[in-house]
Amino acid sequence: xxxxxxxxxxxxxxxxxxxxxxxxxxxxxxxxxxxxxxxxxxxxxxxxxxxxxxxxxxxxxxxxxxxxxxxxxxxxxxxxxxxxxxxxxxxxxxxxxxxxxxxxxxxxxxxxxxxxxxxxxxxxxxxxxxxxxxxxxxxxxxxxxxxxxxxxxxxxxxxxxxxxxxxxxxxxxxxxxxxxxxxxxxxxxxxxxxxxxxxxxxxxxxxxxxxxxxxxxxxxxxxxxxxxxxxxxxxxxxxxxxxxxxxxxxxxxxxxxxxxxxxxxxxxxxxxxxxxxxxxxxxxxxxxxxxxxxxxxxxxxxxxxxxxxxxxxxxxxxxxxxxxxxxxxxxxxxxxxx
Amino acid sequence: xxxxxxxxxxxxxxxxxxxxxxxxxxxxxxxxxxxxxxxxxxxxxxxxxxxxxxxxxxxxxxxxxxxxxxxxxxxxxxxxxxxxxxxxxxxxxxxxxxxxxxxxxxxxxxxxxxxxxxxxxxxxxxxxxxxxxxxxxxxxxxxxxxxxxxxxxxxxxxxxxxxxxxxxxxxxxxxxxxxxxxxxxxxxxxxxxxxxxxxxxxxxxxxxxxxxxxxxxxxxxxxxxxxxxxxxxxxxxxxxxxxxxxxxxxxxxxxxxxxxxxxxxxxxxxxxxxxxxxxxxxxxxxxxxxxxxxxxxxxxxxxxxxxxxxxxxxxxxxxxxxxxxxxx
Numbered sequence: 140x141x142x143x144x145x146x147x148x149x150x151x152x153x154x155x156x157x158x159x160x161x162x163x164x165x166x167x168x169x170x171x172x173x174x175x176x177x178x179x180x181x182x183x184x185x186x187x188x189x190x191x192x193x194x195x196x197x198x199x200x201x202x203x204x205x206x207x208x209x210x211x212x213x214x215x216x217x218x219x220x221x222x223x224x225x226x227x228x229x230x231x232x233x234x235x236x237x238x239x240x241x242x243x244x245x246x247x248x249x250x251x252x253x254x255x256x257x258x259x260x261x262x263x264x265x266x267x268x269x270x271x272x273x274x275x276x277x278x279x280x281x282x283x284x285x286x287x288x289x290x291x292x293x294x295x296x297x298x299x300x301x302x303x304x305x306x307x308x309x310x311x312x313x314x315x316x317x318x319x320x321x322x323x324x325x326x327x328x329x330x331x332x333x334x335x336x337x338x339x340x341x342x343x344x345x346x347x348x349x350x351x352x353x354x355x356x357x358x359x360x361x362x363x364x365x366x367x368x369x370x371x372x373x374x375x376x377x378x379x380x381x382x383x384x385x386x387x388x389x390x391x392x393x394x395x396x397x398x399x400x401x402x403x404x405x406x407x408x409x410x411x412x413x414x415x416x417x418x419x420x421x422x423x424x425x426x427x428x429x430x431x432x433x434x435x436x437x438x439x440x441x442x443x444x445x446x447x448x449x450x451x452x453x454x455x456x457x458x459x460x461x462x463x464x465x466x467x468x469x470x471x472x473x474x475x476x477x
Numbered sequence: 478x479x480x481x482x483x484x485x486x487x488x489x490x491x492x493x494x495x496x497x498x499x500x501x502x503x504x505x506x507x508x509x510x511x512x513x514x515x516x517x518x519x520x521x522x523x524x525x526x527x528x529x530x531x532x533x534x535x536x537x538x539x540x541x542x543x544x545x546x547x548x549x550x551x552x553x554x555x556x557x558x559x560x561x562x563x564x565x566x567x568x569x570x571x572x573x574x575x576x577x578x579x580x581x582x583x584x585x586x587x588x589x590x591x592x593x594x595x596x597x598x599x600x601x602x603x604x605x606x607x608x609x610x611x612x613x614x615x616x617x618x619x620x621x622x623x624x625x626x627x628x629x630x631x632x633x634x635x636x637x638x639x640x641x642x643x644x645x646x647x648x649x650x651x652x653x654x655x656x657x658x659x660x661x662x663x664x665x666x667x668x669x670x671x672x673x674x675x676x677x678x679x680x681x682x683x684x685x686x687x688x689x690x691x692x693x694x695x696x697x698x699x700x701x702x703x704x705x706x707x708x709x710x711x712x713x714x715x716x717x718x719x720x721x722x723x724x725x726x727x728x729x730x731x732x733x734x735x736x737x738x739x740x741x742x743x744x745x746x747x748x749x750x751x752x753x754x755x756x757x758x759x760x761x762x763x764x765x766x767x768x769x770x771x772x773x774x775x776x777x778x779x780x781x782x783x784x785x786x787x788x789x790x791x792x793x794x795x796x797x798x799x800x801x802x803x804x805x
């Protein structure tokens with residue numbers, strides 16, 4: 140029964156790990172459990188937003204990954220702060236950050252669809268271009284983030300960060316898009332079996348382009364807000380590359396594509412943020428922080444596994460891991476919807 | 478260049494001889510990278526004629542050696558259809574061990590390095606038994622490597638053992654020293670991945686795991702061998718890097734993680750697994766390493782260097798697409 144529940148709800152592992160870390164924090168500090176959650180809720184949304192973009196990309200099928208998010212976050216941070224300072228409008232600033240993300244993603248998209256470059260290389264290359272732009276901007280950068288937006292991001296009525304609520308709404312919107320819209324159904328169909336989706340008349344290239352642009356936009360949004368919340372620096376996004384991929388997969392999204400679990404991104408992001416909190420609380424070094432993070436990621440991963448391993452069934456399930464649609468009967472339904 | 482000059486000579490046989498065309502198609506990506514490499518050497522030589530002398534070539538090539546070896550490690554893992562996102566941190570960790578334990582007590586240091594290779598084997602076994610994606614497992618492992626490296630050596634430093642430093646400073650007359658490790662490692666990987674039974678099983682695991690199992694062979698053993706080889710090559714890459722930098726720094730190779738993937742793709746490898754292209758990877762890795770040399774010779778501003786690097790990678794791959802279409 141228990142195993143069944145865990146298997147049907149792939150997002151449970153992230154939340155379980157987060158709860159475990161939270162209990163550990165409670166046990167060590169002995170007080171302020173609610174405060175810890177409140178703090179985690181104000182930091183996790185940034186990781187969630189970039190993670191949602193990464194999730195969409197990974198859902199698009201084997202090989203799809205966006206490794207440009209780190210550079211995009213750093214670039215968008217500078218662009219949005221500069222734009223907000225020069226125009227005086229916060230909305231324009233955030234818009235400029237998002238636009239920067241979309242511009243970088245457009246380079247990746249052209250390379251992926253036009254030149255048939257593998258996505259990891261295409262986004263690596265566009266990320267390199269973005270980091271060059273960041274370095275050019277960073278020299279002699281004086282603009283300061285908008286204090287009004289920073290206050291808004293820090294707003295915590297009754298301990299619940301307003302920003303977290305907003306990002307929860309965004310997550311709900313992503314769930315709705317994936318379940319209810321033609322784009323969402325098409326994306327899942329493409330992720331399960333690209334060729335079948337093509338045969339069913341789904342505009343695969345358009346779906347993939349939209350997915351990378353969405354990831355770029357979400358990373359740009361993260362960068363704009365993060366730069367306002369902290370400060371624009373050239374390595375603002377560095378940790379978000381590995382973290383964004385990790386939260387997506389710990390959250391239960393299939394790395395081989397075709398199954399997206401937006402809720403799981405929240406659980407895994409909370410897990411990561413609480414883990415940072417725990418390490419800071421204990422006063423461990425960066426070394427121990429990395430060791431703990433890596434060890435726990437591996438532990439959760441190996442415990443969750445690719446499903447229960449029963450002798451004799453390993454071969455079909457190995458195939459399923461690689462090509463989900465090969466053993467999945469849901470594809471025809473998915474494609475007729477799209 | 479050799480591949481390219483051979484290509485036109487073989488082309489008349491294209492319509493009839495299928496194996497030749499397949500062979501040609503397989504060699505095409507590496508040939509395109511070889512052209513890019515030749516162009517880059519030519520640009521270097523036109524800017525600075527000394528590049529073509531033995532010491533010049535040694536200088537230009539030496540920086541690419543650790544990257545090329547790490548790329549061979551990445552290629553080994555990609556041949557079974559996996560990917561290693563922890564190789565950069567792992568190479569960094571090896572430089573740290575080389576600059577600390579290997580100096581103070583060579584036996585302990587050697588044992589630790591062996592332990593690191595064994596850790597890769599265990600990682601491969603776990604990835605296989607728990608059927609988890611290698612991408613995320615190696616990502617998690619990269620945090621562990623980083624943490625281990627930082628706990629041993631929080632700030633870059635240390636010294637390398639005398640024999641390692643001597644290897645780094647070795648300057649034989651007559652040929653550029655860096656060519657030796659590049660060719661030697663490529664030959665070793667070629668023997669393992671393309672000529673041995675273990676290599677066939679590794680590639681079979683990458684292209685058709687079901688067939689491998691039906692043939693009565695163990696996919697687990699094939700994956701374990703691939704991960705062990707990857708770990709060993711990672712250790713080798715770290716040792717060479719330490720011999721050049723003369724110290725340990727866990728984040729000195731962090732760019733390798735993605736650069737090695739790019740080198741494998743430039744060399745004709747693929748994410749789908751089943752292909753082993755050690756010679757192509759050597760060419761791809763040297764090409765990538767030369768980019769930064771060309772850029773510094775051209776006086777490209779530091780801020781723009783990475784952008785140019787990205788554009789060159791895209792250009793080489795675009796050239797590959799064109800060649801692929803011509804050959805189809």
